[in-house]
Amino acid sequence: MGQACGGAFVLQHVRVACDGRASPLDVYLELVSVNFRVGEAGTNRLFDLGIGLDRVGGRRLRGGCRFLYSGNRFGSLLSQACACQRGEKDERGYRVLNRQIGPPVMRLVSGSRDFSHKTYRQLVELGLISARILTITFACAALAGAQPALTTEQKRLNLDSFEFIWSTIRDQYWDPTFGGVNWTAVRDEFRPRIERAATMPETRGLMGQMLGRLGKSHFAIIPADVYGDLDSHEDAGGTATAGFDVRVIEGHAIVTSVEEGSPASAQGVRPGWEVVSIDGTELAPRIQKVGEVYRNSTMRELYLARSVLAKLAGNESSVAHVQFRDGGATAVTKEIGRIRPRGSLAKFGYLPPSYVWITSRKIDGGIGYIAFNMFLDPARLMPEFGSAVHSCMSCVGVIVDLRGNPGGLGIMAMGMAGWFIDKPDQRLGTMYTRQAPVKFIVNPRPPVYSGALAILVDGSSASTSEVFAGGMKDLGRARIFGTRTAGAALPSAIDQLPNGDALQHALADYISEGGQTLEGIGVIPDVEVKLTREALLSGHDPVLDAAIEWIRTRK
Amino acid sequence: MHLRHRLTPAVVLAGVLCCSGHARAEEPFPKAEEILDKFVVATGGKAAYEKIHNEKSTGTFEFVGKGVKGTMTSYRAEPNKMYTRVELENIGAIEHGTDGEIAWTLSVIQGPHIAQGEERAVALREATLREPLLWRKLYKSAETAGVENVDGAPCYKVVLTPNEGKPETQYYDKKNNLLVKMTLTLVSQMGEIPSELMISDYKEQNGLLSARKTRNKALGQEFEITIGQIDYNIDIPKDRFDLPSEIKALAKK
Numbered sequence: 031m032g033q034a035c036g037g038a039f040v041l042q043h044v045r046v047a048c049d050g051r052a053s054p055l056d057v058y059l060e061l062v063s064v065n066f067r068v069g070e071a072g073t074n075r076l077f078d079l080g081i082g083l084d085r086v087g088g089r090r091l092r093g094g095c096r097f098l099y100s101g102n103r104f105g106s107l108l109s110q111a112c113a114c115q116r117g118e119k120d121e122r123g124y125r126v127l128n129r130q131i132g133p134p135v136m137r138l139v140s141g142s143r144d145f146s147h148k149t150y151r152q153l154v155e156l157g158l159i160s161a162r163i164l165t166i167t168f169a170c171a172a173l174a175g176a177q178p179a180l181t182t183e184q185k186r187l188n189l190d191s192f193e194f195i196w197s198t199i200r201d202q203y204w205d206p207t208f209g210g211v212n213w214t215a216v217r218d219e220f221r222p223r224i225e226r227a228a229t230m231p232e233t234r235g236l237m238g239q240m241l242g243r244l245g246k247s248h249f250a251i252i253p254a255d256v257y258g259d260l261d262s263h264e265d266a267g268g269t270a271t272a273g274f275d276v277r278v279i280e281g282h283a284i285v286t287s288v289e290e291g292s293p294a295s296a297q298g299v300r301p302g303w304e305v306v307s308i309d310g311t312e313l314a315p316r317i318q319k320v321g322e323v324y325r326n327s328t329m330r331e332l333y334l335a336r337s338v339l340a341k342l343a344g345n346e347s348s349v350a351h352v353q354f355r356d357g358g359a360t361a362v363t364k365e366i367g368r369i370r371p372r373g374s375l376a377k378f379g380y381l382p383p384s385y386v387w388i389t390s391r392k393i394d395g396g397i398g399y400i401a402f403n404m405f406l407d408p409a410r411l412m413p414e415f416g417s418a419v420h421s422c423m424s425c426v427g428v429i430v431d432l433r434g435n436p437g438g439l440g441i442m443a444m445g446m447a448g449w450f451i452d453k454p455d456q457r458l459g460t461m462y463t464r465q466a467p468v469k470f471i472v473n474p475r476p477p478v479y480s481g482a483l484a485i486l487v488d489g490s491s492a493s494t495s496e497v498f499a500g501g502m503k504d505l506g507r508a509r510i511f512g513t514r515t516a517g518a519a520l521p522s523a524i525d526q527l528p529n530g531d532a533l534q535h536a537l538a539d540y541i542s543e544g545g546q547t548l549e550g551i552g553v554i555p556d557v558e559v560k561l562t563r564e565a566l567l568s569g570h571d572p573v574l575d576a577a578i579e580w581i582r583t584r585k
Numbered sequence: 586m587h588l589r590h591r592l593t594p595a596v597v598l599a600g601v602l603c604c605s606g607h608a609r610a611e612e613p614f615p616k617a618e619e620i621l622d623k624f625v626v627a628t629g630g631k632a633a634y635e636k637i638h639n640e641k642s643t644g645t646f647e648f649v650g651k652g653v654k655g656t657m658t659s660y661r662a663e664p665n666k667m668y669t670r671v672e673l674e675n676i677g678a679i680e681h682g683t684d685g686e687i688a689w690t691l692s693v694i695q696g697p698h699i700a701q702g703e704e705r706a707v708a709l710r711e712a713t714l715r716e717p718l719l720w721r722k723l724y725k726s727a728e729t730a731g732v733e734n735v736d737g738a739p740c741y742k743v744v745l746t747p748n749e750g751k752p753e754t755q756y757y758d759k760k761n762n763l764l765v766k767m768t769l770t771l772v773s774q775m776g777e778i779p780s781e782l783m784i785s786d787y788k789e790q791n792g793l794l795s796a797r798k799t800r801n802k803a804l805g806q807e808f809e810i811t812i813g814q815i816d817y818n819i820d821i822p823k824d825r826f827d828l829p830s831e832i833k834a835l836a837k838k
Contacts, residue, residue, distance in 0.1 A: 448696040467776055523805075
């Protein structure tokens with residue numbers, strides 16, 4: 031490469047530009063896109079844009095990537111985009127210095143003058159622009175280099191893909207009214223534009239815009255090379271961990287737990303220590319950027335933690351050079367050998383294999399404590415969970431710790447609830463699909479534990495964790511402690527398109543039993559308790575402590 | 586034999602009519618009972634069915650395109666006892682059955698469940714051995730609703746209304762009188778879910794022709810069952826249809 035790359039999306043007097051760089055968020059198959067609503071100067075017309083920013087999916091992309099559209103008007107935009115390697119220059123001569131830094135950064139520019147994030151926020155607040163950070167989409171790598179014109183065959187495949195996308199939404203979107211969007215009119219609008227599209231990025235951009243009309247998360251176009259990664263079924267490289275967990279607390283990456291017997295434990299790493307840098311990379315800028323991008327998202331806490339954990343991950347034989355600030359605020363550097371993640375490797379269909387663990391014990395003289403990291407591996411996890419509950423039938427209370435649990439198989443939430451609910455026909459919520467509503471019914475599993483139940487959650491508790499916690503809260507069966515969950519509950523599927531790209535689309539909406547949607551809102555704890563560095567340093571877990579206190583003192 | 590009961594190891598089926606076709610007046614359709622009786626003949630005849638007192642079938646189960654597979658074993662015995670076990674890789678076992686009175690499901694994930702009402706009625710109906718012979722007892726009406734093509738083959742469309750539950754529609758190939766498609770509603774505690782079953786690969790064994798492959802579409806997902814082996818009139822353990830302990834515990838409540 032080496033040529034200037036990038037472009038700009040010009041909408042009369044408003045120019046929108048996005049930088050997307052290889053993100054630290056990648057190991058969780060999370061892709062990121064941004065939808066804009068842009069006001070056209072002079073006409074006050076609004077246009078919806080959907081732009082994929084960065085990559086992800088288990089491996090880092092080729093480096094800093096500028097991803098810009100250009101054009102005189104939105105309706106006839108000329109799209110250009112490319113990925114830059116380290117040392118390359120972008121369109122304005124800015125050299126790409128770092129291949130690894132940062133989350134996606136978004137800014138508006140007008141003419142040649144950059145707008146700041148503050149300006150962007152003001153525009154958002156004024157209603158001129160609404161941006162929604164989505165979980166899932168795109169890779170800059172797919173946009174690498176100068177974009178060749180599409181061949182006749184590629185255009186045909188793109189049209190076939192367009193029809194596949196449009197008809198899939200038509201047939202499978204859970205709301206047959208499409209939330210008031212005239213889906214047939216959307217097709218009539220976009221098909222001619224797809225026919226005229228000259229490059230793959232332009233085509234994908236148009237498809238993304240079409241999906242953006244639905245205004246929902248979990249709808250995205252995944253470029254072919256990314257989809258190839260997702261579908262390769264390879265054992266993911268770089269999944270080894272440093273043996274400790276991290277949350278970002280008040281802007282600092284704080285160790286929240288250390289795996290017993292791990293190299294980190296052997297080296298004296300303790301909860302409450304701050305992680306300052308990893309392999310020479312200072313975390314503060316990374317945390318600041320991720321926090322800024324997800325400033326208004328319920329998924330902020332989730333992505334902040336992931337941005338650090340992703341940096342800590344690596345190959346099993348590798349060593350992480352980690353600088354900490356210990357309990358005495360002294361800088362401490364440790365070389366920590368990465369280890370295989372805790373638990374057993376579990377597979378489910380074509381999902382990448384994941385390490386799944388469950389632990390249970392009695393704490394505080396008679397309270398059951400159960401924690402597990404994912405709702406997967408049901409053949410092993412469900413019996414172990416059931417045994418843990420049944421071994422605690424005389425306990426004064428049971429605590430289920432879902433902090434950091436990203437979810438998994440939704441049906442497992444129903445099954446676990448059955449060990450705590452003895453009344454038949456109760457449900458955690460309802461999933462609304464196009465074909466029919468599906469009730470998340472709980473089957474009582476006698477003997478049922480009928481004592482106090484506390485569920486611990488945080489901003490990294492997502493999906494099935496939210497289904498379980500939200501449903502149990504709504505049923506009045508559990509008291510929830512911690513911080514608001516991630517608000518990311520919609521089930522989605524990925525279908526390959528004729529042109530090799532893939533369509534990610536949500537299959538259903540989900541409403542918890544209390545009548546609230548979880549998506550974008552999350553589960554609000556009954557008792558909000560935040561972790562603090564001080565508490566962790568003193569050997570306390572304030573969230574767990576609050577749950578124990580409630581169990582001990584409830585009448 | 587009727588394959589329907591083998592198609593839904595995780596949920597119990599009920600019938601509902603999903604299609605809206607009407608008979609065209611100019612075409613003289615045979616009566617539904619004639620079509621259903623021809624199916625019995627086409628699959629071996631009344632005498633062959635009456636020789637059957639129990640059966641065991643084994644096969645595979647797959648969620649199409651999801652990479653989730655498993656094995657399936659099913660027993661049925663007269664008059665309406667049934668036990669089916671599906672073992673899905675990395676998920677565990679899903680069982681369902683009936684002793685002729687209590688219809689139940691037991692899943693490692695979802696736990697025990699005893700069917701009530703329409704769900705129970707459907708389970709008992711589908712557990713009925715020699716069901717094709719007994720449709721007059723199991724359904725209160727059957728009507729021919731027209732002709733429709735299924736995979737290019739013209740088929741008679743028959744709407745059956747069970748004694749309890751919603752109607753279901755069955756499609757019989759005009760050429761060979763075999764059942765090739767059903768549309769109905771899966772009735773389970775999780776709701777009523779429209780479903781379509783494509784039935785194929787008929788093979789003869791012990792004088793009976795039975796379908797060996799079924800592809801079921803529901804909620805935008807597909808699962809496929811392939812029957813590899815069917816054995817008739819075998820020695821089934823006496824306790825095969827006894828209620829599992831978890832179901833007994835639930836039934837006591």
